Amino acid sequence: MKRLENRIAVVTGAGSGMGRAVAVRFAEEGAHVYAVDLRAEAAEETAGLVEEAGGSAVARQLDVTDLAALRALVDEIERDHGVLHVLHNHAGTPGAGGFDASLEDYAETMDVNAKSAYYLTSYALDLLKKADGKGSVIFTSSISGLVGSPYSPLYSLAKGGIVVMMKAMALALARDGVRFNAICPAAVATPMLRVFFDRENTGITQERIDELAEQTVPLGRAADPREIANAVLFLASDESSFITGVALPVDGGYTAR
Numbered sequence: 181m182k183r184l185e186n187r188i189a190v191v192t193g194a195g196s197g198m199g200r201a202v203a204v205r206f207a208e209e210g211a212h213v214y215a216v217d218l219r220a221e222a223a224e225e226t227a228g229l230v231e232e233a234g235g236s237a238v239a240r241q242l243d244v245t246d247l248a249a250l251r252a253l254v255d256e257i258e259r260d261h262g263v264l265h266v267l268h269n270h271a272g273t274p275g276a277g278g279f280d281a282s283l284e285d286y287a288e289t290m291d292v293n294a295k296s297a298y299y300l301t302s303y304a305l306d307l308l309k310k311a312d313g314k315g316s317v318i319f320t321s322s323i324s325g326l327v328g329s330p331y332s333p334l335y336s337l338a339k340g341g342i343v344v345m346m347k348a349m350a351l352a353l354a355r356d357g358v359r360f361n362a363i364c365p366a367a368v369a370t371p372m373l374r375v376f377f378d379r380e381n382t383g384i385t386q387e388r389i390d391e392l393a394e395q396t397v398p399l400g401r402a403a404d405p406r407e408i409a410n411a412v413l414f415l416a417s418d419e420s421s422f423i424t425g426v427a428l429p430v431d432g433g434y435t436a437r
Contacts, residue, residue, distance in 0.1 A: 182210035183417040187314070188261045190214040190253070192244055192300070193271030195222025197370030198320065200229065201405035202268055202412045207235025209413060211266065214257065216240045218271075244271045244296035245288075254303040264307035266416045269297035269342075270320040274375045275334040286334060293338035298345060305353070313357035318415045319346050321362040323431050332376070339364075343427045350425030359424040361415045366431035367393040367402040398433030 189206045193199035195217030203215045207230040215230060217223040220241035230237035242249040257264055275281070275289030301317055308315035324332055325339030343362055350360040367373055374389060393402040411430045414420050429435045 182208075183413065183419065184266065185210035187211050187265035187311075188214075188257065188263060189266035189268065189416070190216060190257070190264065190300075190304075191268045191270060192216045192296070193320075194226045195219050196226075197372065198365070198368060198405045198408045199268075199270040200226045201409035202270065203237070204229050204233050204235075205406065205409035205413050206266070206416065207231070207233040207237065209417070211235060212261075213237045214240055214253070216242060216244070216253065216271070218243055244300070245291040247299050250296065250300045251303050254300070254307065257304075258307055262307070263310045264304050265311045265314050265316065267301060267304055267308065267317045268320070268412060268416070269300060269317070271296060272320060272338075272372075274332065274372055275338070277331050279333060281334055289334040289338050293335070294341050294345070297342060301349065305358070308358045309353075309356050311357070314418065315356075315358035316416045316420075317346075317349070317358065317360045318412050319343075319360075319362040321346075321364045321427060323364050323366045323429060323434050325362075326364050326427060326429065326435055346427065347425045354424060359415075359420070361420070361423060361425070362427045363408065363411050363415070364427050364429045364431065364435070365403060365408050366429075366434040367397050368408055369393075369402040369404055373402060396434070397431070398436065401432070403430065403432060 189211040191203045194203045194215035215226040223239035227237035227239035273292045276285040321342045322339040324336045325343045329336045346362045
């Protein structure tokens, strides 16, 4: 029996990087995956990879800051399946660096990273409760949500808020059989890593990115997206059935210092 056999899963931000890796990993373990992304073509590509991995998928293009669209997604799942087993709130944006962010930057960073995750989870609670104790919500936070980042105060605000929100939800819904956890990655080999290492937009080279990851992460490298996906799969599956309210660093030892 595969670990997510016949389970319904939603992955937001599934069009690339870690989100895509999670969607494919879920598929390999038998899930039916809703691959959600702002970019229709990217969502479709992920859905194709899911099916190649032996799973089934539905691609959905939507803006996670559009609360009506999030509600419509949950309504669709309720109509077609009547239950949701796994929700991975992964969609995110690095936001502006420094302390001179505009109000628009602030709103976008909070809306994409935190507000969307709060409301999609809230809308999906009734379906998660119907999962016979197998409901699992996994948020993507960051090491910036556990320790301060002098380069990304807005990002730290949003990701730190996700950790505390997750813990509150874990306590509030424990007796309803729904678990809530978060992953907190460090450097991951995705396009977003370039943004974090090149806040001044100087056209950083891949060689320099690799050097910075080696210097920053105790294990000496950036993570492969699939390594993050393995951690998400663990939290989604019954293997973590007694784990809730945990912010799990998947960071190559970064927060051990």
